[in-house]
Amino acid sequence: MNFSGLINDFGPLTVTGLAQGAIIALFALGYTLVYGVLRLINFAHSEVFMIGTFACLIVWGWFGLDQNSAVPSFGGMLVYMVIGLVVAIIASGLTALFVELVAYRPLRQRNAPPLAFLITAIGASLAISEIVGVATHRNQRGVPPVISARTVITIGDTHITNLQILIVVLALVMMFALDRFINGTRLGRGIRAVAQNPDSAALMGVNKSRVISLVFLLGGLMAGIAAVMYDLKIGVTRYDAGFMLGIDAFTAAVLGGIGNLRGALLGGFLLGVLQNYAAGLFGSEWLHAAAFVLLILILLFRPTGLLGESLGRARA
Amino acid sequence: MTEVAVTSEKPPAPKKQASRGGGGVRGWFGRQPVWVRAVVVLAATAAAFLLPYVGDVPVIGPQIVTNGVDWTSALFNMSYYVLLALGLNVVVGYAGLLDLGYVGFFAVGAYGTALLTSPDSILYSHTGWAWLAAAPFALALTMLAGLILGWPTLRLRGDYLAIVTLGFAEIIRIVATSTDTLRGDRGFTSIPHPPGSYSDGSPIFGVRDATPYFWLGLVVIILVILGVRNLDRSRVGRSWLAIREDEEAAEVMGVRTTKYKLWAFAIGAFIGGLGGVMFAGEQSFINSQTFVLQFSILVLAGVVMGGSGNIAGAILGGALISYIPDRLRGISFGGTDLYEYRFALFGIVIIVIMILRPQGLIPSRRRAMELKDREKEVAPSE
Structure with missing residues (x-):
């Protein structure tokens, strides 16, 4: 136990935790969206994220960027960021749609038991991550320095970098946009209808298949953004990058109340910050153990997460 | 159903009375007298014991054995995977409690054994425990772990x-990984093998040949099957069924859900621990790298792929998840070793099997009926 360490580094740990939490929250949205509509843990979502982390690397590579290249000018940085985000979003979105088409749709048409979905998801996750693993020889890939992390705000001992601000702001903006989309548009109403009662929604003329595809696509888009942020923050990616962060993201989704969008955001930030406090207190190897202990404690008292379940019912 | 439209002069033939379980091999098996069934089961058991020699069978034999992995080791691997699948089947298949961390119990069993027997352990004083002496304590520890997990959840x-x-x-x-007592990556070395020696003094459970370990595994598996089968058909099994189908309804009907859920966890943990104890005895070395999460996900995939809630299914599924990757080792295809792609191919195989047989390869009959009932309840979607 290192209380003085925690107290001395409280500010930096909080800031790092918030940035980490923003990525986890964006990632968690994919789990929560799919769960809210299908009552299904989309195990392959971690691979949707992982594909995003590689997609933007590959495109930056086409522009001649590698991990040793110089930091681009502000204009170049902006262009590269937009290109990286767009490509990662498209790659992740397509992967999510592909997983839905290959692993879930055939089972849905056969009225399979719920566990069967979990197993095909595991199969898809295994296949995608292993194919990428073989293709990259299981080595990690370095990320080009598209943004140089500079301290822009200093409060006491706490230095906040432009990258951390970007990550948190982008996560909040995307979250807000998604919330508006689900609650304010016709398509969003379709999603909420299917989440509440798939059969009634189908009878009312909602195209269930299309709504399900849309939900996977939205989850994929969020994961794509999270992937670019992850690349920039961590600086390397690997074929199994999605797995560990995926567990964090799923934990965050459950913590906030799975199926609940705002819950995912809250869960993500909370988990990110608390993990960093735990790392400060016990050492970084205990980071994940602390997260799980926390999860178990919270679920003991609130068995459906902090904000409660469900996309439809919780007026999310 | 297009046949409805066909008008027939004859009255419909009376339905053949299906005494037990309908058609197919299993239907046939169910209708045989007891002695036929006993002979079939004994023959299958004997065949299982002869598996180490399957490579000597002309024509088919070489197709079955794993080329890249020592066949007896592959068989031993299959035996503890089957054991784990049987244990997880109790938790997931019978009681319907989705457990994604089953490897934890496997780890507790293996570490329990290692702590008591290995010279690296802090509990070791000039003479270590024998494997057989440590086993009961390790198993008690895993059951305790099962209760510790079961209670808060x-x-x-x-x-x-x-x-x-x-x-x-x-x-x-x-x-x-992170505590000194459990030694992280360095792990525990020199965990003793199971006891026994041949008349010339050489140990039965050596390092060169895994056949005795496989046979030991088979014996344990048979005992576990007998135990689990009886439990499933007892009051405990019926309570699990009720909890799996509708926990509230079961509670209202007077099933003590708390007690039986804890039982499911403890028994599942016990069987997983058994796998861990055997694993430690054969490998004689364990470290924290052995017990990764992918392992429990793999075992779960085996249970569901084989047919959740069904012993034969769990055995088949457990054997397949170990056999498929091992069999792919040493096969080269277009210049690349398929072993590199074993998990990728395995993932694709899982998807294909589940799409073709959503209930698993050997579905549990009772579960299949329940699912049919459920289909009637819900309006057809899509």
Whole structure:
């Protein structure tokens, strides 16, 4: 136990935790969206994220960027960021749609038991991550320095970098946009209808298949953004990058109340910050153990997460 | 059903009375007198014991054995995977509690053995325990771990339970990695093998030939099957069925759900621990790298792929998840070793099997009927 360490580094740990939490929250949205509509843990979502982390690397590579290249000018940085985000979003979105088409749709048409979905998801996750693993020889890939992390705000001992601000702001903006989309548009109403009662929604003329595809696509888009942020923050990616962060993201989704969008955001930030406090207190190897202990404690008292379940019912 | 439209002069033939279980091989098997069934089961058991020699069978034999892996080792691997699948089948298939962290119990069993027997352990004083002496304590420890996991999670349902069990296994792995007592990556060496020696003094359970370990595994598996089968057909099994189908209804009907859920966890943990104890005895070395999370996910895939809630299914599924990757080793295809792609191919195989047979390869009959009932209840979708 290192209380003085925690107290001395409280500010930096909080800031790092918030940035980490923003990525986890964006990632968690994919789990929560799919769960809210299908009552299904989309195990392959971690691979949707992982594909995003590689997609933007590959495109930056086409522009001649590698991990040793110089930091681009502000204009170049902006262009590269937009290109990286767009490509990662498209790659992740397509992967999510592909997983839905290959692993879930055939089972849905056969009225399979719920566990069967979990197993095909595991199969898809295994296949995608292993194919990428073989293709990259299981080595990690370095990320080009598209943004140089500079301290822009200093409060006491706490230095906040432009990258951390970007990550948190982008996560909040995307979250807000998604919330508006689900609650304010016709398509969003379709999603909420299917989440509440798939059969009634189908009878009312909602195209269930299309709504399900849309939900996977939205989850994929969020994961794509999270992937670019992850690349920039961590600086390397690997074929199994999605797995560990995926567990964090799923934990965050459950913590906030799975199926609940705002819950995912809250869960993500909370988990990110608390993990960093735990790392400060016990050492970084205990980071994940602390997260799980926390999860178990919270679920003991609130068995459906902090904000409660469900996309439809919780007026999310 | 297009046949409805066909008008027929004759009255419909009376339905053949299906005495037990309908058609197919299993239907046939179910209708045979007891002695025929006993002979079939004994023959299958004998065949299982002869598996190490299958490579000597002309024509088919070489197709079956694993080329890249020592066949007897592959068989031993299959035996502990089958054991784990049988244990997880109790938790997931019978009681319907989705457990994503089953490897945790496997780890507790293996570490329990290692702590008591290995010279690297802090509990070791000039003479270590024998493997057989350590086993009961290691198993008691895993059952305790099952109760420790089961108790706080009693209120949780479905996916919440899944993430908590997953977390439990991760905590065990992290503790094993990060504490000095459990030695992390360095692991425990010189864990003793099971006892016994031939008349010339050489040990039965040596390092060169894994056949005795496989046979030991088979004996344990048979005992576990007998135990689990009887439990499933007892009051305990019926309570599990009720909890799996509708926990509230079961509670209202007077099933003590708390007690039987804890039983499911403890028995599942016991069987997983058994796998761990055997694993430690054969490998004689364990470290924290052995017990990764992918392992429990693989075993779960085996249970569901084989047919959740069915012993034969769990055996088949457990054997397949170990056999498929091992069999792919040493096969080259277009210049690349397929072993590199074993898990990728395995993932694709899982998807294909589940799409073709959503109930698993050998579905549980009772579960199949329940699902049919459920289909009637819900309006057809899509």
